Amino acid sequence: MKVDYTQIRYELHGRVAIVTLDRPERLNAWTPDMAREFRQAMEHANQDPQVRAIIVIGAGRGFCAGVDMGALEGMTETGKTGSTRFEPLDQDSRADFQHPMTWLPSVSKPVIAAVNGPAAGLGLALLLFCDLRFASRDAAFVTSFSRRGLIAEHGTNWMLTRLVGHSRAIDLMFSSRKVDAEEAYRIGLADRISDPDRLLEEAHAYATDLAENVSPRSLRIMKRQLWDALFVDLAASMEEADREMKLSLQSADFKEGVAHFLEKRPPRFAGS
Known part of the structure; x- marks a missing residue:
């Protein structure tokens, strides 16, 4: 619009x-x-x-x-x-x-x-x-x-x-x-x-x-982690990181991150 x-x-x-x-x-x-x-x-x-x-x-x-x-x-x-x-x-x-x-x-x-x-x-x-x-x-x-x-x-x-x-x-x-x-x-x-x-x-x-070489999903989650870190202690930060890492390992961007590295080509991250 x-x-x-x-x-x-x-x-x-x-x-x-x-x-x-x-x-x-x-x-x-x-x-x-x-x-x-x-x-x-x-x-x-x-x-x-x-x-x-x-x-x-x-x-x-x-x-x-x-x-x-x-x-x-x-x-x-x-x-x-x-x-x-x-x-x-x-x-x-x-x-x-x-x-x-x-x-x-x-x-x-x-x-x-x-x-x-x-x-x-x-x-x-x-x-x-x-x-x-x-x-x-x-x-x-x-x-x-x-x-x-x-x-x-x-x-x-x-x-x-x-x-x-x-x-x-x-x-x-x-x-x-x-x-x-x-x-x-x-x-x-x-x-x-x-x-x-x-x-x-x-x-x-x-x-x-x-925009071209980094996972939008990673940026989105890490941005929230980094700003939240100003408010929480290490234990809470670690708990969040463990939870988000499990989700990251199931994501399309993680699969693409591995694939483009192994195939030696530019990444095609979708942000999911």
């Missing part, structure tokens, strides 16, 4: 969906319309069997400058943030992943943030809950909240601590200082760094490798 988006772009390149935040004149500042369209696009990518990986990027020179300041001005009068709950896109996903931004781990396919420029406030929250972060050398990461009289919103304190460690998260939250791509990579906030003109190309090459 074709959707007429106004604040994002949705494109399919091979088996990779590219979702572009598309308000470049405002550094892709977040609005209620953008939030709705972004959710629709991710739902579409999640349901489309052609799509096996997703890239999120910003148009122009910014990734996402956070909530549009016009919206923030309105909130000073109402005191309302518009927070709501979302149905998880993977029905087996935890209830924790049913809030603004935290629903992203419930997408059953790999989600890569291609951070092409400044990411601040809610824009930072968005990329924190993606699975991987590829950063342009022009990228900049800013928490912003303390300099707006706000607090750590949308689970940023929880996720940032797990990526960079407790004291570094305190530093970034308290100071709201700008972190460049090199520092982001060094502290674990970014997973790859690319030259600006190669960011999307390299993110797409990585996503295409996943």
Whole structure:
């Protein structure tokens, strides 16, 4: 079904969906319309069997400058943030992943943030809950909240601590200082760094490798395992792994994984 988006772009390149935040004149500042369209696009990518990986990027020179300041001005009068709950896109996903931004781990396919420029406030929250972060050398990461009289919103304190460690998260939250791509990579906030003109190309090459050479079933289950591991102890993680391994050994993708290796040919994974 074709959707007429106004604040994002949705494109399919091979088996990779590219979702572009598309308000470049405002550094892709977040609005209620953008939030709705972004959710629709991710739902579409999640349901489309052609799509096996997703890239999120910003148009122009910014990734996402956070909530549009016009919206923030309105909130000073109402005191309302518009927070709501979302149905998880993977029905087996935890209830924790049913809030603004935290629903992203419930997408059953790999989600890569291609951070092409400044990411601040809610824009930072968005990329924190993606699975991987590829950063342009022009990228900049800013928490912003303390300099707006706000607090750590949308689970940023929880996720940032797990990526960079407790004291570094305190530093970034308290100071709201700008972190460049090199520092982001060094502290674990970014997973790859690319030259600006190669960011999307390299993110797409990585996503295409996943789409063409990796079992979609394995990715779906492992993604859930890895996000669930943030909540459970080793014993519970082992029990889940034992249960899922038995199911994997009965799957079509396991049979294909063995067959293509023995036959020395590219895989033809069906995702089942």
